[in-house]
Amino acid sequence: MRWEKIFFILFFLFSWGCVPEKTMNLKNLLPSPKNGLKKIESSKIYNRENLFDYLDGGAELYLAYDFQKLIVQKYFFSQDAFAQKKTLTVEIFQMHSSLDTYGLFSLDQDGEELNVAQKALYGYGLLKLWKDNYFVRILNMEGTDEAKEMTIKMGEEISEKIKKQGELPPLLSFLPEKGFVPKSDRYFHKITILNHLYFLANKNILNLSEKTNAVLADFKIDEQILKLLLIGYPDTLQAKKSFSDFNLLYLKKQSMDKRNIVKVEEGKFVGVELNDKYLCLVFESDDVNLINSLLDSVKNKLKSGGTK
Amino acid sequence: MKKTKEEIVTRRDFIRGTAFTTLGLVLGLSPLAFSQQKPPLVKKRTKVVLIRDEDVLKENEVDKEILVRMIGEGMCSLFNTTEFASAWKRLFSPEDIVGVKINVVMTPTHNELIGVIVDNLLAAGVKDENIYVWDRNEIGQGKAEMFTRRKKMMYEDNLNKVVKKCTALINVPGMKTHWLSGVALSIKNWCGAIDNAYTYHTEDCCARLGALLKIPEMKSKTRLIIVDALRPLFHGGPEVDPKYLWNYNGILLGIDHVAVDTVGLKIIQNKRNSYLNKPWSLFPPPTHIALADTKYKVGTSDLQKIDIVKLGWEKDALI
Numbered sequence: 139m140r141w142e143k144i145f146f147i148l149f150f151l152f153s154w155g156c157v158p159e160k161t162m163n164l165k166n167l168l169p170s171p172k173n174g175l176k177k178i179e180s181s182k183i184y185n186r187e188n189l190f191d192y193l194d195g196g197a198e199l200y201l202a203y204d205f206q207k208l209i210v211q212k213y214f215f216s217q218d219a220f221a222q223k224k225t226l227t228v229e230i231f232q233m234h235s236s237l238d239t240y241g242l243f244s245l246d247q248d249g250e251e252l253n254v255a256q257k258a259l260y261g262y263g264l265l266k267l268w269k270d271n272y273f274v275r276i277l278n279m280e281g282t283d284e285a286k287e288m289t290i291k292m293g294e295e296i297s298e299k300i301k302k303q304g305e306l307p308p309l310l311s312f313l314p315e316k317g318f319v320p321k322s323d324r325y326f327h328k329i330t331i332l333n334h335l336y337f338l339a340n341k342n343i344l345n346l347s348e349k350t351n352a353v354l355a356d357f358k359i360d361e362q363i364l365k366l367l368l369i370g371y372p373d374t375l376q377a378k379k380s381f382s383d384f385n386l387l388y389l390k391k392q393s394m395d396k397r398n399i400v401k402v403e404e405g406k407f408v409g410v411e412l413n414d415k416y417l418c419l420v421f422e423s424d425d426v427n428l429i430n431s432l433l434d435s436v437k438n439k440l441k442s443g444g445t446k
Numbered sequence: 447m448k449k450t451k452e453e454i455v456t457r458r459d460f461i462r463g464t465a466f467t468t469l470g471l472v473l474g475l476s477p478l479a480f481s482q483q484k485p486p487l488v489k490k491r492t493k494v495v496l497i498r499d500e501d502v503l504k505e506n507e508v509d510k511e512i513l514v515r516m517i518g519e520g521m522c523s524l525f526n527t528t529e530f531a532s533a534w535k536r537l538f539s540p541e542d543i544v545g546v547k548i549n550v551v552m553t554p555t556h557n558e559l560i561g562v563i564v565d566n567l568l569a570a571g572v573k574d575e576n577i578y579v580w581d582r583n584e585i586g587q588g589k590a591e592m593f594t595r596r597k598k599m600m601y602e603d604n605l606n607k608v609v610k611k612c613t614a615l616i617n618v619p620g621m622k623t624h625w626l627s628g629v630a631l632s633i634k635n636w637c638g639a640i641d642n643a644y645t646y647h648t649e650d651c652c653a654r655l656g657a658l659l660k661i662p663e664m665k666s667k668t669r670l671i672i673v674d675a676l677r678p679l680f681h682g683g684p685e686v687d688p689k690y691l692w693n694y695n696g697i698l699l700g701i702d703h704v705a706v707d708t709v710g711l712k713i714i715q716n717k718r719n720s721y722l723n724k725p726w727s728l729f730p731p732p733t734h735i736a737l738a739d740t741k742y743k744v745g746t747s748d749l750q751k752i753d754i755v756k757l758g759w760e761k762d763a764l765i
Contacts, residue, residue, distance in 0.1 A: 264687055333730040337460075340653065
């Protein structure tokens, strides 16, 4: 009985310290109605079961990043504005971890960078921001300077209410600095996301799942844009199997070595290397030396434990 | 998961043109196949009408008068008639119960388009109480409820009973890209008629979507497809990032889901290429369109077998 109590207390303390503020009431994060802002109807909250009602098939994307809850609130942003185009929509997604929240944010990093939250981008009336385990979208369909200013203010207010800073996925620290195209990193777990970013096959030939961590990034080397895909598997065995599957099913050429580079269609080369529980793949190069060079860089990063 | 060579289609297969050749061509993924392509021996052709008007959108608001004319001219062209009303009368009789399947999520069907369709049905003699405008389980009966849609119906065999009740269906999707299925056009729009859509949202690029057209009610009752291409989405989706919306000012009309979606896909792919000024292939490849043709045999996905009639504004038609 005594041990059970100790275990319970330890578990409670551990959970308190490591898990983001998941219990935060999403309504408390909403911008308060002031300076011409007025709420339209009451907010709507969605969970894992009914997210489809709001996003249809788009819900699968958020579920792939371990979505927990969403609050949606619409606002008028001036007292006399009643037309559809004068509304603002705030969506606050609460995810399970900050790593996955960053992953969601990373999917489209096009836009004007803002000094709001941990990362924020604005473009064409849409503000997207990441802080801890919250991903926020604020959309104004007007796109005017006034609407932009209001949108950013709202983003700042939400950000201030989120007290914690989230971590970046550790896998990103294994990406080489040389040639890295800024804002090109995309962090994810599942094959559906990879196929949305860079279609490889209609089946899961790399055995991606919620237990695998992956990053896809662009590298500009000698005027070529190479695609690098780095995958971390739960153990060496799964990485090894995936290396073998990829060689067999994609490259159509097995390799006795841990590195395999094959010339494919349109004069391009594809390279894959097994490094313990990591698989590193490089696509879109017409120079085998560039593939070797990028694979070497990642290998060194993995050996050294990544960028601190 | 057991894998066999036969069931796996890779990026390399697309580029070589050894799989999904027609889809690869639409997406610009099959340059090798393109050079070897020969004109097909075509027996049966299908028609898709694209009608556009430069002024139908003003500050993103729809000019209904122009839209009325666009739908009228488009219908006349699709059914080879010169009188707006006669095309509708050929399709729908006063005895019909007509379901208008719109899309309400993210890039919704424009209300003005719904209004034009309902007005045309009424003019064709369909009784007001026999017109159902719906998506998922939000159903409006008659003109008065076409925008409010507060009625609910049960599902039977995973199909909303409104589909079973209707004698005729019109499919009116928005036009958008979709992160899981490549695009969401007329085929995918039927996901909003069933309560098990998740079984079609599969990790193989939603390959089974064509099976929706094998559902007897969809197959036998759908008489018309009208795609709202006024302001489509060409990247991401279904969630909207406004930078990927564009005023295309168009409407697509047809009776073959697969052909209509093939044309819509080609327009979206060309828009992506023009946006970046270089090939920007759509991922994941919407294999469900090709499979709707080759596996489920419910239409044609071969652009060479589709007669595309272009009417109205020609600038940046992208096809």
